[in-house]
Amino acid sequence: AADPLITEVQDWASAFGDPVDATPYGMPIRFESHVVRRNVSWLTESPVSSINFTPIHALEGTITPQGCAFERHHSGAIEMSKQDYRLMINGLVDRPLVFTFEDLLRFPRASTTAFLECAANGGMEWAGAQLEGCQFTQGMIHNMEYVGVPLRVLLEEAGVQPEGKWIYAEGADASSNGRSMPLEKAMDDVIVAFFANGEALRKEHGYPVRLVVPGWEGNMWIKWLRRIGVYDQAVESREETSKYTDLMPDGRARKWTWVMDAKSVITAPSPQVPIRHGKGPLVITGLAWSGNGAISRVDVSTDGGKNWQTARLTGDSKPKALVRFHLDIDWDGEEMMLQSRAIDETGYVQPTKDALREIRGLNNVYHNNGIQTWWVKADGEVENVEVA
Amino acid sequence: EPLGLGRPALPGEVTAWDVSVLPDGTGLPEGSGDVLTGEEVFAEKCSSCHGEFAEGLDSWPVLAGGEGTLTDRRPVKTVGSYWPYLSTLFDYIHRSMPFGAAQTVSVDETYAITAFLLYSNGLVEDDYVLSKANFLEVELPNADGFYADDRPEAEYALFRGEPCMADCAAEVKVTKRAAELNVTPEDPDGRPAGSLPDLRTAAAETAAPEAPAAEVTAGDAAPASAEAPVEAPTAADPALIAAGESVFKKCSACHKVGEDAKNGVGPTLNGVVDGPAAHEEKFKYSKALLDKAEEGLVWDEAALGAFLENPKRYLKGTKMSFPGLKKEEDRTAIIAYLASLPK
Numbered sequence: 001a002a003d004p005l006i007t008e009v010q011d012w013a014s015a016f017g018d019p020v021d022a023t024p025y026g027m028p029i030r031f032e033s034h035v036v037r038r039n040v041s042w043l044t045e046s047p048v049s050s051i052n053f054t055p056i057h058a059l060e061g062t063i064t065p066q067g068c069a070f071e072r073h074h075s076g077a078i079e080m081s082k083q084d085y086r087l088m089i090n091g092l093v094d095r096p097l098v099f100t101f102e103d104l105l106r107f108p109r110a111s112t113t114a115f116l117e118c119a120a121n122g123g124m125e126w127a128g129a130q131l132e133g134c135q136f137t138q139g140m141i142h143n144m145e146y147v148g149v150p151l152r153v154l155l156e157e158a159g160v161q162p163e164g165k166w167i168y169a170e171g172a173d174a175s176s177n178g179r180s181m182p183l184e185k186a187m188d189d190v191i192v193a194f195f196a197n198g199e200a201l202r203k204e205h206g207y208p209v210r211l212v213v214p215g216w217e218g219n220m221w222i223k224w225l226r227r228i229g230v231y232d233q234a235v236e237s238r239e240e241t242s243k244y245t246d247l248m249p250d251g252r253a254r255k256w257t258w259v260m261d262a263k264s265v266i267t268a269p270s271p272q273v274p275i276r277h278g279k280g281p282l283v284i285t286g287l288a289w290s291g292n293g294a295i296s297r298v299d300v301s302t303d304g305g306k307n308w309q310t311a312r313l314t315g316d317s318k319p320k321a322l323v324r325f326h327l328d329i330d331w332d333g334e335e336m337m338l339q340s341r342a343i344d345e346t347g348y349v350q351p352t353k354d355a356l357r358e359i360r361g362l363n364n365v366y367h368n369n370g371i372q373t374w375w376v377k378a379d380g381e382v383e384n385v386e387v388a
Numbered sequence: 389e390p391l392g393l394g395r396p397a398l399p400g401e402v403t404a405w406d407v408s409v410l411p412d413g414t415g416l417p418e419g420s421g422d423v424l425t426g427e428e429v430f431a432e433k434c435s436s437c438h439g440e441f442a443e444g445l446d447s448w449p450v451l452a453g454g455e456g457t458l459t460d461r462r463p464v465k466t467v468g469s470y471w472p473y474l475s476t477l478f479d480y481i482h483r484s485m486p487f488g489a490a491q492t493v494s495v496d497e498t499y500a501i502t503a504f505l506l507y508s509n510g511l512v513e514d515d516y517v518l519s520k521a522n523f524l525e526v527e528l529p530n531a532d533g534f535y536a537d538d539r540p541e542a543e544y545a546l547f548r549g550e551p552c553m554a555d556c557a558a559e560v561k562v563t564k565r566a567a568e569l570n571v572t573p574e575d576p577d578g579r580p581a582g583s584l585p586d587l588r589t590a591a592a593e594t595a596a597p598e599a600p601a602a603e604v605t606a607g608d609a610a611p612a613s614a615e616a617p618v619e620a621p622t623a624a625d626p627a628l629i630a631a632g633e634s635v636f637k638k639c640s641a642c643h644k645v646g647e648d649a650k651n652g653v654g655p656t657l658n659g660v661v662d663g664p665a666a667h668e669e670k671f672k673y674s675k676a677l678l679d680k681a682e683e684g685l686v687w688d689e690a691a692l693g694a695f696l697e698n699p700k701r702y703l704k705g706t707k708m709s710f711p712g713l714k715k716e717e718d719r720t721a722i723i724a725y726l727a728s729l730p731k
Contacts, residue, residue, distance in 0.1 A: 034582050040573055045447040046641035049487070055582055075490065076638070088397050088405055095390075096397035103393045128564040132572040132580040157390045168408060174490035176483055178408065227405050235408050236473050238480040242465065245534060251458035253470075257537045271572075272583045299551070304560030308553045337560055347548045359543060363463055375562060384566035 027067075034058070037068050040136060043124070048076035049175070051118065053139030056265075056287060057272040062143050062315065062322040063113075066202040069142035072118055072218065074175030074239075077204040080224055085208050087154075087192070091168075091230035094159030101194070101208055107149040107157075110191055112214060113321045115289045117141040117260045119217035119244050122368035125353070129373075129384045132271035137372065137384060138263075141289075143322035146212045148193030151186050154228070164230040168237070169211050172226035179220040180234040181213070181258070189214050189320075192225065215291030215320040216258040217366075219244055249361030262350050263369035264288035264298055264325070264342035275380030279333030284311075285326045290344035294318060297343040298325040304337030304373060304387040305352070311340070319345075336376040337387055353386065409479040413524050416478070420519030421500025423507040429497045430504050433486045436642075436653050436707050442466075442508040446652070452508035455529065468509025472534050474526045478502050486709040488641065624728055632725025635718045639710070645729050654708065659731035660687050661723060676705030692726075693719045 028035065037052040044050040054070040071077065082101040090096040118140035124130050131137050155167070160183065167186045170178035181190075191212040194201060201207040206223025213220045219239055234240070234256075246254040266286035269275050275282065288295045294317045299308040311325040325340070341350040353370030375383040409415040431440060437448040444450035454464030463469075467477055482498040484490045493501065503518040506526065512518075518526070566572065573581040636645075642654035649656040655671035666673045666681035673681075680703065685691060695702045696719050698712040713719045 031585075034575075034585065036582070038573060038581055040571075042571065046487075047637070048641050058582070058584060075484070075487070088401065090397050090402050090406055096402060097394040098397045098401065099394040106393055107391065129566040130569055130571060132566050133582065135582055136572060136580075157393060159390070170408075174484060174488070176490075178483075229406055229408060231408075231410065231414070233410060233412065233414075235479075236411050236476055237408075238476055238484070241473065241476050241534070242471055247458060247463060247465075249459065251463075252533050252535060253458075254537050254539075255534045257539065259537075259539075261539070271566075271580045274583070276586055276588065299553070304557070306555065306557045306560060308551070308556070341551065343551070346544075348544055349547050349549070349551045351543075351547050355547070359546075362461065363458075375565075385562045386564040387560045388563045 032058075035068060037070060038135060040124075040131070049074050051120075051140060053135045054142050055135050056139050056141065057134050057267050057270050059267070060285070060324070062287070062324050063197060064142035064144060064322075066144065066196055066199070066205055069144065069205065070118070070140050071204045072140070073173070073204070074177045075173050078173045078224055079203060080172060080208065082208045087209065087225060088227045089154060089158040089230070090227070092161040092164035092232060093155075093230050094161060095157075097158050099154070104149055104192065104194065104209065107153050109147055110150045111145065111147045112189065112191055112212065113143065113145045113318055114212055114214040115141055115143040115260075115320065115322045116212075116218045116221055117263075117289070117291075119219060119257070119260075119366040122370070123365040125370075125372075125384075126357075126365050126368050127362055129386050132384050134265050134267050134270045134372070135272060138265040138287075140218070141287075141322075143289075144196040145198070146191055146193040147195040148191045148209075148212065151190040151192050151211070151228070152188075154192060155183075155186060155230070158230075160230055163232045166231045166234050168227075168229040168231060168235045169220070169222040169225060170227050170229075171206075171222045172224040176226075177219065177222060177239055178235060178237045179222060179240055180231075180237065181216075181220060183230075185213070185216070185258075186228075215260060217244065217260055220258065244366060246360065246366050247363045249363070257367055260289070260291035261367065261369045262288070262290035262292065262295065262342045262344040262348050264295075264340040264350055265372050266300070266338050266340050266374060269338065269376055269380070269382050270374055271382045271384055274382050275331070275376065278380070279331050282329050282331040283326060284329060284338065285324065286311075286340050287322050288313075288325055288340070288342035289320075289322045290342065290346075290348070291320055292348060293320070293345040295323045295342050296345050298323075299341050299343070300325075300327045301339040301341075302329070302336040305339050305371070308341070333378060335378055336374075337385075338374040338376055339371050341371055354388065407479070407483050409475045409482075411473045411475050413475065413520075416475070416520050416523055417495045418520050419495040419499050420517055420521075421496050421498070421503050422517045423500075423503045423512065423514050425497075426500035426502070426504025426507070429493075430501050432705075432707075433489075433493065433497075433709060434501065436709065437487060442505060448653075451505055455510075458530075458533070466509065467505050468511060468529060470530050470533070471528055472531045474502065474506075474523065474528055477505065478523075488638075489709045489711045492709075492711065625724065628721050628724040629728045630725075631717075632721035632723070632728075635713070635722045636725055638713075639722075642708075642710075645726070647730070657726055658729050661692065661727040662686065662688055674703075674705050674707040676703050677707075689723055692723055696722065 035055045035058040039052040051072045085101040087099040121140035166180050168180045170176045193212045194209050209225050211222045288298045298311045300311045301308045311327040314324045317323040343349050356370050373387050375385045439445045442451035454466040454469035457464045499518050506512045643657050645657050651671045655668035665685040696713045699708045
């Protein structure tokens with residue numbers, strides 16, 4: 001029968017739509033209202049010290065809109081104006097300084113596109129498959145284009161003394177969430193950012209100023225940045241001793257595990273994106289990234305790792321940023337065990353979860369960059385599983 | 389060459405913001421505190437989450453015990469069993485605790501709480517006094533339990549090299565299924581939360597799925613819906629209630645409201661407005677509040693407003709660690725919100 005959506009004149013084809021002043025700053029159309037950050041309430045005791053997840057299953061390309069980019073706060077997202085903003089640099093410097101927001105705007109700027117991944121991304125999956133959907137299993141990640149001032153420029157303005165080997169960055173919120181990093185990293189590619197994806201940082205991402213630490217774990221990207229201290233040693237704050245350290249099978253722990261290793265995940269099909277169209281042409285797509293450089297290749301398996309084919313990287317592969325991959329197949333309607341594995345420019349190949357567990361044991365919840373398996377059923381439904 | 393931007397940080401400003409204490413004692417302020425004082429301060433400021441004995445309530449952090457568990461399947465990581473440096477403990481308490489009222493613990497109180505936690509972990513006797521002078525004498529049991537990231541040596545070599553492309557495994561079997569745990573948040577139809585809608589059903593049938601944690605702002609004043617209480621307070625202002633609900637997020641870490649609310653760190657707050665103080669029978673209120681309740685305190689708008697402005701000033705000895713709502717508009721909004729809840 002003829003499609004009435006075509007044969008009958010629809011309202012939108014006859015009457016007015018919204019005027020230009022209907023939404024001075026727009027939200028997504030209501031049909032996309034399922035594309036939102038979600039939390040898992042049983043994970044934490046309080047929503048002000050908690051995490052939510054980017055709906056990566058519903059996004060394409062590589063840039064994460066700020067409004068649905070995952071949040072992690074240790075004491076809630078605070079509201080700070082540009083007028084009230086101050087940044088202090090002190091410690092082992094020739095000139096301890098205080099900058100206003102306006103001061104920061106007068107320094108030469110730099111831009112970078114970088115992924116931010118929580119060290120605990122995939123942590124709930126360490127002991128076994130647990131949550132249905134890459135939003136929950138790999139969604140503690142986002143990728144934005146930042147503009148700000150290189151931290152190096154601000155440190156040079158203050159004049160780092162020869163004994164200064166470490167910096168310690170802390171936020172203005174009640175948690176302050178301070179993290180130490182070696183001076184070499186601070187002088188390399190770290191940015192004191194105030195724009196993301198072309199607009200001001202959103203409140204939950206640290207408005208008005210946050211640190212951008214490309215390739216390194218998310219909790220080092222201090223939000224509401226208020227102070228950079230220069231020291232001759234690491235501060236060894238709570239978030240770099242009690243938390244964000246990696247307990248190994250011998251009862252000792254790795255510390256300073258800053259880099260996020262190469263990783264990938266198929267975002268569709270996935271448990272939140274079942275195949276509803278039946279057999280025939282199927283687009284398999286996903287994301288890959290590495291804190292050690294650019295992704296050079298992504299392989300996809302449809303049979304749980306027995307056989308692999310190389311996927312297409314769609315768009316530029318930039319160091320320490322998300323890259324999108326696609327594999328277009330003719331699905332025969334049979335079960336599949338979908339996996340992806342990323343290879344970065346250092347030659348590192350994303351390992352299986354079992355290979356990581358063999359080294360790190362079962363108590364090591366951070367830095368799970370193991371291969372994800374999606375079990376696609378003949379009816380198109382998708383489950384999170386592990387295979388061996 | 390410096391651009392000459394910014395201005396010198398004044399010594400008083402540096403002191404105010406640079407509160408970092410480093411493992412070698414750098415930054416440690418003058419002061420001291422003993423175990424017994426620490427026990428009292430801990431009971432007042434910390435025990436509502438961490439328990440009277442630092443054992444941790446609900447899922448809040450356990451601070452004592454756990455020795456010898458780091459190789460167990462469920463290790464208990466505490467100050468005594470896991471933390472490498474005492475400086476971290478001092479720094480964190482002084483900087484970030486209590487949760488929701490950071491930077492309200494004095495230097496001497498911080499020494500005292502730190503001493504108490506050493507005692508709770510069996511590391512000092514009950515007559516112990518911690519001070520700047522003896523701080524570096526304390527070595528925590530797990531001080532040698534950490535080493536710098538060795539993934540480049542321990543792992544990277546194993547994972548480099550051209551990977552297998554064909555016939556890499558004989559057989560592939562499912563070994564674990566998330567479905568067996570069934571802990572994923574779900575949409576009303578039972579699918580994993582956030583599943584993409586079926587594009588072959590009419591848009592009307594899938595319209596407006598519920599979005600979680602939608603931002604509620606005063607501007608969003610939803611028209612009074614079926615959920616509004618039957619006995620709405622006179623002239624209930626939906627915009628004010630919505631604003632109050634937003635402010636209440638600050639409280640929701642400790643206080644639950646609504647039909648299924650249970651006592652947590654704080655009591656449930658259904659029916660608190662215009663009700664008698666200490667109304668929740670099963671909650672262990674502070675002695676200070678129980679005394680006031682005995683005297684007949686009723687949480688009318690004036691009393692609740694005064695309490696919320698500065699809890700500790702209004703009620704010395706309250707267990708509520710929240711520092712208060714300094715803006716009158718926030719207090720008015722939150723009281724309107726609480727009053728709008730079903731009893």
